[in-house]
Amino acid sequence: VERFTLRIAVDPPQRTGFTGEMPAIPGALSVPRPQDRRKHPALLSIEARPGGGLLTEGGPEAIGREIMLQIPTLAGVVIVGLPGRRGRVVIGQDHLMEQVLGKIYRISAGSFFxxxxxxxxxxxxxxxxxxxxxxxxxxxxxxxxxxxxxxxxxxxxxxxxxxxxxxxxxxxxxxxxxxxxxxxxxxxxxxxxxxxxxxxxxxxxxxxxxxxxxxxxxxxxxxxxxxxxxxxxxxxxxxxxxxxxxxxxxxxxxxxxxxxxxxxxxxxxxxxxxxxxxxxxx
Missing domain, CATH: 3.40.50.150 (Vaccinia Virus protein VP39)
Structure with missing residues (x-):
């Protein structure tokens, strides 16, 4: 996912009159820097929509393993059918543990945080x-x-x-x-x-x-x-x-x-x- 995003973003800014890079204020970005990703584990939830399908050689487990290889900081890959419902764990675990101001929270793939x-x-x-x-x-x-x-x-x-x-x-x-x-x-x-x-x-x-x-x-x-x-x-x-x-x-x-x-x-x-x-x- 990250590789695709980077490729898409390379050229268009120059075509629209991009004026150059602006320094970011520390802490202003909501996405961790690449060197900090080991400190920010994440879950990847794949939403299954009615009328759609995903065909993979080797089944969902195969794509789950490949995603985990590409994004090592993922704690798990989960297929979520309905919002708020516990999904099917393809690989890894179905939740994260997050700490906020000293409190510990469990956050599942289908839960908002x-x-x-x-x-x-x-x-x-x-x-x-x-x-x-x-x-x-x-x-x-x-x-x-x-x-x-x-x-x-x-x-x-x-x-x-x-x-x-x-x-x-x-x-x-x-x-x-x-x-x-x-x-x-x-x-x-x-x-x-x-x-x-x-x-x-x-x-x-x-x-x-x-x-x-x-x-x-x-x-x-x-x-x-x-x-x-x-x-x-x-x-x-x-x-x-x-x-x-x-x-x-x-x-x-x-x-x-x-x-x-x-x-x-x-x-x-x-x-x-x-x-x-x-x-x-x-």
Whole structure:
């Protein structure tokens, strides 16, 4: 893959008036330098789409072995059929162990995790600085994934309820909670917009709520139910400014106000931006 990318990139810049190389700011690139790749193991997941096929002499194992030879830092090659599902391991292992600010995370091929290793701690620290739960308080972590925020929130709060719908991410979150001895995290499987009404019906309340939805944003019912629970602090991590604006417009009524929006450049040299927003009740 890398060889093909390099070959494609050799000529076109000169044809479009490329002015020369610009020095990169250290730490600004999301992809490790070649000499650092031994420190950054990775998984390669091959997505199987309906109607498509991959024919190889010797089966998937043959192509897996060849890929591992070409990219020695790969921990494994996995064929993923459905997003969020554990795929078929062609060679190697189906997960990585990642460390962020001292916490250990298990990340499977089908689970989402931030790809920019140098910026993830910054995103995490800003979200925690906005949330600031007290030791006696309860926290909701919606769209919790593998538990990136939950593990740190558990150190600062009495109880954390993490809600996630992807099976592989749920399994990873439970494993990560066990690795880090975070016994005050309750992981609930299901869609946020379905689980939240059930928790509300059982009179569950949260002092702090944090959500990190996909690009499509939060489900309106989930936002309404979270607001009805009356958290004094609501932290929204977003990767799409358009859906962020839509959702905050819905949430910021009835005494809730947007206090701050902090951009975090998780994807340098692209138009994409991650944001952390702080909403409080007054």
């Amino acid at each position: 931030q790809v920019n290793a140098s910026q993830t701690p910054i995103l995490l620290q800003k979200a925690l600085a906005f949330a600031q739960p007290r030791l006696h308080e309860t926290v909701l972590d919606g769209y919790s994934g593998v538990g990136l925020f939950s593990l740190f929130l558990a150190d600062k709060a009495a109880q954390v309820t993490a809600i996630e719908s992807q099976p592989s991410a749920i399994a990873d979150a439970r494993a990560s909670a066990s690795f880090n001895r975070a016994s005050n995290i309750t992981i609930v499987e299901g869609l946020l917009e379905r689980v939240i009404p059930q928790l509300a019906a059982s009179r569950q309340r949260f002092n702090v709520a944090i959500v990190d939805p996909p690009r499509a944003g939060c489900h309106p019912r989930a936002l309404q139910e979270i607001k009805a629970m009356g958290p004094h602090t609501f932290v929204y991590i977003s990767c799409d400014p358009a859906t962020l604006a839509r959702d905050l417009n819905l949430f910021c009524t009835d005494g809730y106000h947007l206090d701050m929006v902090q951009p975090v450049d998780m994807f340098p040299n692209t138009a994409h931006i991650e944001t952390v927003s702080l909403v409080t009740r007054r």
